[in-house]
Every structure is written in structure tokens, then in C-alpha cells.
Amino acid sequence: MYYNQPLLLEMGHTYGATAGRAGFIAVATQVGYALGLLMFVPLGDVLERRSLMMKMYGAVAVALVFVALAPSFAWLIIGSVLIGLFASVTHVALPIAPDLADNSQRGRAIGIVMTGLLLGILLARTFSGWVSKIHGWQTVFIVAAVMNAAFVPLLLRVMPKLPPKQNLLYTDAMKSLWTLFRTQPLLRESSILGALVFASFSCFWTTLAFVLFSHYGLGAGVAGTFGLVGAAGAMVASVAGRLADKHGSRWVITVGTLLLAASYVLLWGEERAHISTTLHLIALAVGVIVLDIGAQMTQVANQTRIFGLVPSARSRLNTVYMTVYFSGAAVGSALATIAWEHWHWNGVCYLALGLIGLAGVRHATGVRDEADHCHPSKEDILMEA
Numbered sequence: 001m002y003y004n005q006p007l008l009l010e011m012g013h014t015y016g017a018t019a020g021r022a023g024f025i026a027v028a029t030q031v032g033y034a035l036g037l038l039m040f041v042p043l044g045d046v047l048e049r050r051s052l053m054m055k056m057y058g059a060v061a062v063a064l065v066f067v068a069l070a071p072s073f074a075w076l077i078i079g080s081v082l083i084g085l086f087a088s089v090t091h092v093a094l095p096i097a098p099d100l101a102d103n104s105q106r107g108r109a110i111g112i113v114m115t116g117l118l119l120g121i122l123l124a125r126t127f128s129g130w131v132s133k134i135h136g137w138q139t140v141f142i143v144a145a146v147m148n149a150a151f152v153p154l155l156l157r158v159m160p161k162l163p164p165k166q167n168l169l170y171t172d173a174m175k176s177l178w179t180l181f182r183t184q185p186l187l188r189e190s191s192i193l194g195a196l197v198f199a200s201f202s203c204f205w206t207t208l209a210f211v212l213f214s215h216y217g218l219g220a221g222v223a224g225t226f227g228l229v230g231a232a233g234a235m236v237a238s239v240a241g242r243l244a245d246k247h248g249s250r251w252v253i254t255v256g257t258l259l260l261a262a263s264y265v266l267l268w269g270e271e272r273a274h275i276s277t278t279l280h281l282i283a284l285a286v287g288v289i290v291l292d293i294g295a296q297m298t299q300v301a302n303q304t305r306i307f308g309l310v311p312s313a314r315s316r317l318n319t320v321y322m323t324v325y326f327s328g329a330a331v332g333s334a335l336a337t338i339a340w341e342h343w344h345w346n347g348v349c350y351l352a353l354g355l356i357g358l359a360g361v362r363h364a365t366g367v368r369d370e371a372d373h374c375h376p377s378k379e380d381i382l383m384e385a
Contacts, residue, residue, distance in 0.1 A: 003128035006223035015073035023337030030330040032084025044315030049162035056089035057151040064145035095314040107304040111241020129224015189366040190302040195328025196359035202332035203352040240300040249301040256297030263291035268349035
């Protein structure tokens, strides 16, 4: 999903697209991912999960080849949607973690899996940035296709069969998504908060390549390297899970949101400072680390608390949460592209801080006693039946 973000300018040049149009390649992938979360992740409560994951990994590989060979910008957008659609396989896998852990270790288990997922998100940018410098951006997607295809026989060999916990029709699972959203206030709060946070996070990563090129004349390789810098922030995911187990999710979300706001103040301030390019890049790197720490703390805490709501519906809970979450990312990327076109980096930072402010308001007015919302209500039990 994230290979394209450092490559937006190069991909745009191939098809004669402006920076503004190229930004919608990233938007298309995130829209596809949101659709995939809505369509495919509920199948984790309906079908045997190993077989489902194998099919989706194979489909991701085909979509990656499709993008590498896209004959026009329109087909590139379609291929990007398909990549996002089938890459939602990650969230078929994620709910397996709390299934395998005791409730007291739920946050830690989610944190471990999220560390791997988040490292993939960030290091994908590093990989694509440097591979594209050597062999061109199309090679990035061909290599990625080979790597994803390799998971099909790997899963068959090493993963046990994972049947669903209950007999449930796909149509009933889809209908229950709205019931879960309607009857679980903590799920609604977490979804909206997560969407606002990820929208602000996407503002930076969607426009980073534009900033580095326009301000410093730097290309995709350097943009990708910032993914490596951000990986240091991603390592906090497992720590965030343990903190959520110890102090509660609200405490972790409060700290994470404050760090997000601080990161954008730093990122905005460094661009306006009259310092050398080297110091600018160092300040930018520090801002990226703080940004990623804040985003990962918020994400892990949100998922820790939603997975405690209805244990037998974890795939569907994750579907609701992640669909709203990635819809926020798509909106954030789209708005950031528009903000860059009209107001450049100042506009992007103002937009991101505004989104974080809205997240803070939603958090401050949210559910206070989470213990009252961590068990299924009578209505939820009837819904499951």
C-alpha cells in the first residue's frame, strides 16, 4: 500500500500528471483499503482464515503487477484501488493475536503484531524510495508482487487451519456491523478518534515527497529514508500495548494525541526557521519520530479497547474500526493534496493540527468508564445469537 508515497512525483511524471493529480494515487490505495476492510475482513468471522488469507495474498500479487504495467494514469488509479482492496488481508490476520492471548495480555499481543505491521508500513517507503532510484518505480511493484505471492505457499506450510468461532452467514455478518456500531459507544468513539488521527498522520506522508523536492531538491530515495527514521517510532507499539494494559487505554491515547500535536508544531516550525539544510533535515527526522510514536500509541490503545468489547466478533469490530480509520486516511490525503496545491507546507500543517484538535475534543468528551463497555450487553448477545 505504501510503496507509492515516496514515488508519487516519479509515477506522475511517467503519465504526465501534476503533483496534485499524483497525490490521488495514494488516495486511491487508501479508498481501496477501506473498501477491502468493509468487504473482506468480516469474512474472518465466517470462513476458514488460512484459506482466505492465501487467496487474498495471491490477489495482492496480481494487483501489484497490474500497477507496474498500467498503460495509463486511469488504469494506474484502478490498480492502486485493487492493491488497497486486497491488502486488507492484514486485518484478517490481526484479530488472531487477541484470540491467542489472555485478556490481561491483550494489549501486549496486539502491540507485537502491530509492530510488524507498522514496520512494514514505514519500511515500505524506504524500500521503494531506494529501489526506484536504481531500477525505476515499476520494479518496486514487481518485486513486491513476488514477495506477496511467496506468502501463499508459506501460509499453507506454517499456519494451522483457523475455522470461524461460530456458524454465521456473510449477509448476517455484514448486517451486524451496523448493530455493533450502533450499540457500542466505545467503538464509535475509537473509530472517529482513529480516523482523525490517521487523517493527520497521512497529511505528512502524502506530501513529504513534495516538500523534500520543492524545498531541498531531494528525490524519492531521501523521502523513503524518512520511513526508516519513522520505524524508530513504530517500535513503541509493543510498549504502548503494555502501557494500555497497565494504565488504561485513555491514558495512552491522551499521551499519543499530545505527541502528535507536538510533532506538527515542530515540523511546521523547522520549515520556517533560518537554519542550514542539514539542521532542517535533522529537525524533520525528529518530528517524524515523534509523529509516528504519537500515531502508534493512539492506534494500539484504540484497538486494545475495541477488542475487549465482543470477543466472538473481533473481525467485525476490526472491520468497523478500520473502515472508518482508513476512510479518515483517504480524506486526510485528499485534503493534504489540496492544501499543498493552494497553501504549500503551511496549509498542510494547519490542516493536520486542526484534525488533531478535533481528535482531542472527541477524546475529551468520550466514554470515561471503559470497564462498563468491555463486555457485551444483552442486546449484543441477542445480536450474536
